[in-house]
Amino acid sequence: MKLSILGCYSATPRTLNNTTSQVLEINNHMFLIDCGEGTQVQLRKHKIKFNRIKHIFISHLHGDHFFGLVGLISTFRLLTRETDLHVYGPKGIKEVVTLQMKLADSWTNYNLFFHELTSDKSELIFEDDKVEVHTIPLNHRVYTNGYLFKEKEGERSLNVLAAEKANIDIAYYRKLKQGFDVVNENGETIKNATVTKAGKKPKSYAFCSDTMYKEDIIPIIESTDVLYHESTFLDKHAHLAVKTKHSTAKEAACIAKKANAGTLLLGHYSTRYDDLNAFKKEAQEVFKNVELCDDGKVFEFN
């Protein structure tokens, strides 16, 4: 599981600060999360192949999280993309993208699917045999969802020598990896656990931005390996966090602690602060395992 931070600052793009966008690589998927203005240039800088992005998840329709979307969709067209693209985001996202395409008299030459979200309950919105994506309803000034990306329980790891010794026909190996007991060539039932062990522990990543402190999300993100939680403000500006429905670093850490997260990533910093270390310091008073996001930073979680 690999996370590339394309941008992690609020609320306007600047010469050295990009607005929110991330790429999560998980089980051969490349998920784009949020798409602030300039995201397509950030993707180029990171040498991320446009065609590998098949799913884009937009948290909410504030500009610093989605003004780069229509440009990216247009660029895909200009590059003669043929791969399907799925866009998940709040209701309205389809209208605004299609209006701009209509005005430009330009339509995609690939299939573009919008999955508009309206629920205030967590929903399963994407699933294949390896990964699930769930919404995390957040509390911000407009309708907002975070996203929980979860690997599914993988296949069990087969001890081939033990299976041979137990006289199991090779045709049953797949069944064994899937966790079933099998009958060997002597007609004996072989307990699965005697020839396999648990596979790689599935990973999960929870993206929570933008939101005020919201304990309701804890059961949804419980024990996530990695939690990105916005921390727009430091504690001294907690009143601004309340006013604008954002969080402080300490509040992000409280959520990480109560949700029993593995690692907390901080981001969505207000550009009023010069020193990001203050965010880490404040968060670590509550929760130890804190990392600071920054534009261009890549995290690998193995």
Place this chain on the structure above:
Amino acid sequence: MKLSILGCYSATPRTLNNTTSQVLEINNHMFLIDCGEGTQVQLRKHKIKFNRIKHIFISHLHGDHFFGLVGLISTFRLLTRETDLHVYGPKGIKEVVTLQMKLADSWTNYNLFFHELTSDKSELIFEDDKVEVHTIPLNHRVYTNGYLFKEKEGERSLNVLAAEKANIDIAYYRKLKQGFDVVNENGETIKNATVTKAGKKPKSYAFCSDTMYKEDIIPIIESTDVLYHESTFLDKHAHLAVKTKHSTAKEAACIAKKANAGTLLLGHYSTRYDDLNAFKKEAQEVFKNVELCDDGKVFEFN
């Protein structure tokens, strides 16, 4: 008259190439012309004060000319702008900007005026005591206008010594600068030309992008001091220029020659070309005074 090129490449923003946007400083106005994605960051790089921009002219609604507009308008709001802003562009521009503001539940705290264009004839769309702006109807795949920015004839330059010698009361000096004859203290009529000379020659700038070769524009831009004319392609790709309704460098030069322009600026290059000098070379076969635009380049015309 000063022109800052923020971006001059078609058709997608890249790490080192920005899409179309320019700032024209003329007679204390700061006009923003087109607004591709990332323009607000380019404005910051150029240290152009956001508040000085009061008029934005959008040629057409292709993304590489206007996807940065809504972000700029939003950023103005976040920076608590109070100055009025006027946006000129094709019909539809108001709907797309207001829809995005509605979805973000964010409204400007300054007055935002849209001037939507629909005519296929040249129109006077802005005028004050010093400057006029006219549309230049172009021929592209969607409704498109170029813009002609013209200083008005300035005041005449007064020879104060000659006026004193002619016994003219100081109260008449303004009239003299405005070109009138006046009566001196002896009751004699003094011919204006005997105590004044022509003031600074008014400058003009014509912005023409995007368009295929269109001779109809020549009477509108006749004798302009500076002509920016798109040159997306070199001659070897003239067939692509026809197909996509763009121009070659040579065609841009033909327009400059026939319109008797002072200087021709080339831009809107396709990113397929590595060497911009080929554009200059081809244009100079037709018209001598050619300059190449490039991102970050600043031209001063005095």
